Amino acid sequence: MAENYVVEMLNITKVFPGIVANDNITLQLRRGEIHALLGENGAGKSTLMSVLFGLYQPEKGEIHMDGKRVDIRNPNDANALHIGMVHQHFKLVECFTVLDNIILGVEPNKLGFLQKKEARKKVVELSERYGLMVDPDALVEDITVGMQQRTEILKMLYRENEILIFDEPTAVLTPQEIHELMQIMKNLAAEGKSILFITHKLNEIMEVSDRCSVLRKGKYIGTVDIKDTTKEELSRMMVGRDVKFAVDKSPAQPGEAVLKVRGLTVPSKSHHNNAVKDVSFEVRRGEIVCIAGIDGNGQTEFVYALSGLEKASGGSIELCGKDVSRATIRQRSQAGMSHIPEDRHKHGLVLDFSLEDNLVLQRYMDAPYQKGGFIQREPIRAYAEELIEKFDIRSGQGPVTRVRSMSGGNQQKAIIAREVDLNADLLVAVQPTRGLDVGAIEYIHSQIVAQRDLGKAVLLVSLELDEVMNLSDRILVMYEGEIVGELDPKTTTVEELGLYMAGAKRNTGRKEAAAS
């Protein structure tokens, strides 16, 4: 063996019913490197890592460590081989302290009595050595997501893991926390740890990785040195074609107002203040209005009140000239509102239903999908097949696939297909690209622009600055439940937008103009 590989996954093939998740994939990890694993949603990244972590057994292929073949049958085997993983959704006991979580499963004890002192010493030492600042006595439920992630990393280090797998670690972090995580990863690599970094965010790969392996639709595309490549090349490898990072759209040609919100006020569930305070604005035909803001500034509550999931305590909502402030969810949808919800698993889909049953979730009560109270299977199947074709929704078994088994990107496509095809006058899209890869994001953005160009009013709620700047025709910034500014994306900068979002700046004059 010419090179010193700490882990080699050779010719791994893993098949699930209806889909080849990994098709003859080879991945070689050098000692002390940060190796990114890049691919679209559904490309097989997580499956490959689950094979390495012992969650799945591959049909074909071998895993070698330090040149010797190893057999990883379950996560315990992986642990014994010093392989650790930070899952995208943390596996922490919420009501335990950080320290308790770190020692969970490997509690140091004498005759069954916990010896936390040594453990604490080791944890403090580790966190200082790698710059992982976290209070060992804080309860996990009280600390930020970023700190929870550090706890997970400390868990791996405490177990003296040498190979660290990070499964989309930045998906849940704020920009500041992402920056800190990148630094931590560099520190870890400098200390000789080998890191596998699963992501589909190209900027992060360019910033932190040494090499990058790309998967596409279960197949291995190639491995490149980061210093010899560009973002564009990586995205071409990942998607299989050139990807546009900027959204292609012509200037907006707004028509009459479709949605008029007047003085909307929504009480908060978590505190005594109102979550949404006296919000007024309009959305017109043929424009994309974006509500920007940092998470937790009332956007969720506003959308709930707008869609009818929760009651507003004041103000009015007018949709296509009709007052829908007191209308039920169904009445609002019939009056012309379609809605891509923020939480696709909670509100968007019935995960245990088939794809076709999910695609008619807003239409099942209309002819021809029902007749005399009976569900009509044939028209539903035909409609589902049409949408699957039109929106390129990929799944193992077509219309009868259980939605739970589909990839996140395709689940989101299913929701978008369903809502866009309602052909409503107003499309409310909340974080429509959260957790999706560049290919899917590009597609969803183009769909949203297409809706605008068809003369629909689009209300976009997003936390992603790039999305806000690229997609919208008008930006409303929400801070602590209020609209603190209205900006034109063509004349504003990201920095200025950031100041509004942080509450450091506001242009109340325009707000009053909109309210009058």
Added chain:
Amino acid sequence: MKEKKERTLWNDGAKTVAASLLSILMGVVFGGLLLLLAALLLNNIPLSSAWEGFRIVLGGIFNTGRDYDRGSAITFGFNARLLGDMLFRGTPLIMTGLSVALAYKTGLFNIGAPGQYLMGTAASLMVALGMDTSVVPAPLVWLLAFCAAILAGALWGCIPGLFKAHLNVNEVITSIMTNWIAANLVTMLFDGSRFINNVDYGKTGYCLKTSSNGVATAKLGLDFGGSSANAGILIAVAFAVVTYVVINKTVFGYELRSCGSNKNAARYAGMNEKRNIVLSMAIAGGLSAAGAALYFLQGDVEFYWHTSMSLPATGFNGIPVALLASCSPIGCVFSGLFMAYLTISGSQLSNLTAYNEYIADIIVAVIVYLSAFTLFFKSLMDRKKAGKAGTPKSEPAPAAPAAETVGKEAQP
């Protein structure tokens, strides 16, 4: 592709049946061991009884009693009467099973079936005994009694439904409370009624049989050698088919399943989930109560109403019936009959051997208990296959996890 899909489905079905049979077999074998243990420990049971008992449990309704001409050996063969009794005993079990299964599809656990069954019992008996058949024709009285039972059960079912829908009170708690309210209410009503059976000397707390008023379910030729069987079983099967159609083929059923599977998504799609919860519980209550009517309107069944005894086992047994059938309405017909089959095997055991009814009940319970291991055996089979093919261990359901979803299904 299509061919492959069908084969997977068939494999899945065959596996389920195989797993069910395997768990029933396990139950019977374990029951046999218990019989042997009881024979060894209890002085009054000879060891030979254990073997006889095991054969009775195994033979079930196909035993024909003791043949005293051949040294009182237990004989086996077709026994029409026991078959008929199984159909009759199975009828209310199918109905309570349907009740639990339907509520379960809407995400509700209907432990209120006993109370609903009891309300159905009371309503049907009061109408059947209270209306003078010399004025109103008996078949009409039967029909009215049946409808009264359904109404009473629906009312009783919709109380927990209303609490759940509007105040978000867990239906298990309210159902248990309505069960006991029903038990006391029914006792009170019958204590003060004129339907007390004073004909048979020495009995207290027994109700008149409905045949005393000329009301009895039509036999429709389902006699089976003088058994209690009647057209009720046909009605129960019809209810099962209707329930299946409602759940799987109608818009209403689609809404019920949506609410049961993801309440938030159903609500977001504009469904009225509160109405669906109440309706689902009301229908479940009606089904339980209809089961009671089909049982007591047979004509020759006595109702014993003492409070402490009156939460009927048939109501609770709806839960294992539904779970054995994986909450499939059609499956409830088979699992309901299976429970009846076991009950009759148990009573044959205490009739024909030295085992008393308590041991018989324990054996039956053990068999039912092990039958519930169907899912366990099925996942065991999947896992065994997985050992070769490499399907995930953590996921017993043979779903098709498209690469990325694995392990991150709960996106924030």
